Amino acid sequence: MRYRAAVTFWVYPVLFATGLAAGFVDAIAGGGGMISLPVLLHLGLPPVEALGTNKLQATFGSGAAAWHYGRAGWIDFKSCRLGAAWTFVSALLGALLVRSLERELLRQLIPWLLILIALYTLLRPQFGDADSRPRIRPGLFYALAGLAIGFYDGFFGPGTGSFWAMAFVWGLGFHLTRATAHTKLMNFASNAAALGVFIASQKVLYGPGVVMGLGQWLGAWLGAKIVVRRGARFIRPVLVTVVLVLSAKLLHENFAAH
Numbered sequence: 001m002r003y004r005a006a007v008t009f010w011v012y013p014v015l016f017a018t019g020l021a022a023g024f025v026d027a028i029a030g031g032g033g034m035i036s037l038p039v040l041l042h043l044g045l046p047p048v049e050a051l052g053t054n055k056l057q058a059t060f061g062s063g064a065a066a067w068h069y070g071r072a073g074w075i076d077f078k079s080c081r082l083g084a085a086w087t088f089v090s091a092l093l094g095a096l097l098v099r100s101l102e103r104e105l106l107r108q109l110i111p112w113l114l115i116l117i118a119l120y121t122l123l124r125p126q127f128g129d130a131d132s133r134p135r136i137r138p139g140l141f142y143a144l145a146g147l148a149i150g151f152y153d154g155f156f157g158p159g160t161g162s163f164w165a166m167a168f169v170w171g172l173g174f175h176l177t178r179a180t181a182h183t184k185l186m187n188f189a190s191n192a193a194a195l196g197v198f199i200a201s202q203k204v205l206y207g208p209g210v211v212m213g214l215g216q217w218l219g220a221w222l223g224a225k226i227v228v229r230r231g232a233r234f235i236r237p238v239l240v241t242v243v244l245v246l247s248a249k250l251l252h253e254n255f256a257a258h
Helices: 011-029 033-042 047-071 077-097 104-123 138-155 160-172 176-200 206-230 232-257
Strands: none
Touching (some): 011 047, 011 206, 011 232, 047 206, 077 138, 077 176, 104 232, 160 176, 206 232
C-alpha cells in the first residue's frame, strides 16, 4: 500500500522556504539536498518517498538555474547536448539499479573525495578564475563524465554538483562561473531521469514536491543571478563551505552507522 504523508497546511510555507534556501545554495555550489532532504524525512516520509519527492523539487531548481544561466549566455547548449544525453541515460540506469547494488563503498569513499576537492580549491586560489586549455576532447569528456557522474547521481547523489564543476574546470578548462552554469544543465538531466524512475514507482508526493519546487525555482533564479554578476570569487567560498559541510555530514553518518 502506498504511503500517504499527513502534511498539514501550515507545513507548506515551511516547505516553500526550505525549497527557496536549497535552490539558492544549489544554484551556486550544489548541495541543496542537505537542506531539503532532512526536512522531508522530518515530516515522517519513508526514505524512498522522501528521495522521490526531493528529486521532484530538485528538478525545478536545476531547471530554473540552467534556464537562467542559459539566458545569460553561460551555457553552450549545442556543444553539451551529448553530455546531457549521456548523463540522462546513465542516471536512469543508476536509479534503476539503486536497490540491487551495494552502496556502502561509495558512502565510505565520497566524503574523502569531497574533502580533496575542497583542499584543492583552497590551495589553488586562482582555480577557475579564467578559461584554460582543455585537457580532454569535448566528445570524450562528455561521454566519460556523463556516464560516471550521471550514474553516480542516479545511484547515490551527494556532491554531484561539486564533481561536475571540478570536471568542467579540469577537463574542458572552463572558468568556475561557466563550469557552474553547465553543471546545472547536467544536474537537470540526471534529476529528470531519476525522477522518472520514482514517478514510475509511485514514490513521489506531488503536493509537498511542487510547493518545494516553486521555492526551488525562485531560490535557483536568485542564486544564478548573483553568480552571473559576481563570478568565481563568489562561487569559490560557497563551494568550499558546502563541500566541507557535506563531507562532515557524510562522515558523521558513516561513523554513526558503525
